[in-house]
Amino acid sequence: MGYRIAGVVLFAICSVLIGEMNYSSRLPQVRLTQGKEGFEKYCRKCHSLEAGESGFGPTLHRIASVAPTRRSGQSAVEYLWESVVDPAAFKATEGIMPVGLASEIGREKLFQIISYLMSVEGNRDYASLWGVASKWQPVASEVKGEVEWSLMRLNRGKELFYGKGKCAECHILNPVNSADYLLAPSLSGVGVNDEAYLRESLNCPSCYLSRGYRFGKAMIEDELVSGRLIEREDGLILVNRKDSGYLVTKISKNADVEWSETKTSLMPAYADGAFSSEEMDDLILFLKSLR
Numbered sequence: 001m002g003y004r005i006a007g008v009v010l011f012a013i014c015s016v017l018i019g020e021m022n023y024s025s026r027l028p029q030v031r032l033t034q035g036k037e038g039f040e041k042y043c044r045k046c047h048s049l050e051a052g053e054s055g056f057g058p059t060l061h062r063i064a065s066v067a068p069t070r071r072s073g074q075s076a077v078e079y080l081w082e083s084v085v086d087p088a089a090f091k092a093t094e095g096i097m098p099v100g101l102a103s104e105i106g107r108e109k110l111f112q113i114i115s116y117l118m119s120v121e122g123n124r125d126y127a128s129l130w131g132v133a134s135k136w137q138p139v140a141s142e143v144k145g146e147v148e149w150s151l152m153r154l155n156r157g158k159e160l161f162y163g164k165g166k167c168a169e170c171h172i173l174n175p176v177n178s179a180d181y182l183l184a185p186s187l188s189g190v191g192v193n194d195e196a197y198l199r200e201s202l203n204c205p206s207c208y209l210s211r212g213y214r215f216g217k218a219m220i221e222d223e224l225v226s227g228r229l230i231e232r233e234d235g236l237i238l239v240n241r242k243d244s245g246y247l248v249t250k251i252s253k254n255a256d257v258e259w260s261e262t263k264t265s266l267m268p269a270y271a272d273g274a275f276s277s278e279e280m281d282d283l284i285l286f287l288k289s290l291r
């Protein structure tokens with residue numbers, strides 16, 4: 001009896017070891033429950049699976065169908081795997097994925113998580129996924145993650161951006177067409193600037209106007225119209241915010257209208273206690289994450 005148990009245990013240890021060494025030649029059993037648990041633990045804090053607005057990251061609703069359309073020449077499984085192991089390779093939306101997450105999770109667990117994401121839409125191409133997963137080289141030095149960041153603070157910064165700061169009334173983070181930055185520049189990519197620049201942009205918007213942005217005012221039928229000034233061959237355009245859209249005023253060249261340029265940005269200054277210093281730090285952290 002004693003021998004038999006020892007034998008079984010020995011066999012189990014051997015197969016675990018062999019399994020580890022030969023991971024690339026063997027498709028692991030797909031365990032969707034484990035994948036779901038992994039998703040809840042590692043991904044849910046930033047991603048939802050429901051349609052619409054997500055948390056700090058975009059929703060992964062229908063991601064298996066979206067994935068093959070993201071980068072030309074990349075299959076769904078290649079894109080999904082790369083999204084986690086090399087988040088900097090492609091920006092789907094604003095924000096940053098933590099570097100080193102994949103190394104922390106490990107190859108097989110990540111395989112289960114992504115299999116689960118695929119299964120939600122009936123995609124069972126697990127063998128191709130393992131084909132990609134088995135070739136991946138984890139980077140040991142990444143395990144701890146070099147970027148020091150706090151999810152809570154990032155989230156607070158994001159809330160301030162959309163809420164109290166009302167930044168989104170003028171700035172569209174993921175512009176789809178040029179009308180989206182008619183009034184204010186898109187802030188996607190603004191995180192490459194240093195912190196001092198971002199702070200000054202908030203404290204004193206008029207100290208340095210973003211390239212391509214000028215402001216002006218004109219008297220039109222006894223009413224003072226002001227806004228972003230765009231000078232064109234056939235005249236002037238003034239753009240300002242109105243309700244949840246824009247007010248675009250065109251002034252043709254031969255119209256007899258007095259106008260002047262001002263050096264004051266449309267963007268309000270947030271220097272005087274609009275935010276506490278902590279709030280300002282969180283907002284800056286959020287802006288830094290827009291790469």
Ligand code: HEC
Binds near residue numbers: 046079094114
């Ligand atoms: C700290 C927040 C955070 C965590 C944790 C996180 N992500 Fe992300 N993820 C993001 C952000 C922000 C983006 C958008 C920027 C980008 O594409 O790099 C993103 C993008 C993605 C995309 C591309 C989405 C698209 O529409 O193309 C996939 C896929 C993805 N994440 C999967 C995962 C998986 C799987 C996990 C868990 C193992 C995970 N993420 C954990 C923040 C996070």
Ligand code: HEC
Binds near residue numbers: 165
């Ligand atoms: C009323 C509209 C409006 C609001 C509200 C607004 N902005 Fe702006 N913002 C602008 C305009 C217009 C510019 C370009 C002119 C300039 O540099 O001031 C700008 C420029 C910026 C820049 C510099 C961008 C660059 O590439 O140089 C940053 C950063 C910025 N805004 C962040 C914010 C944040 C954060 C908030 C919310 C706390 C905010 N803005 C609220 C209109 C607005």
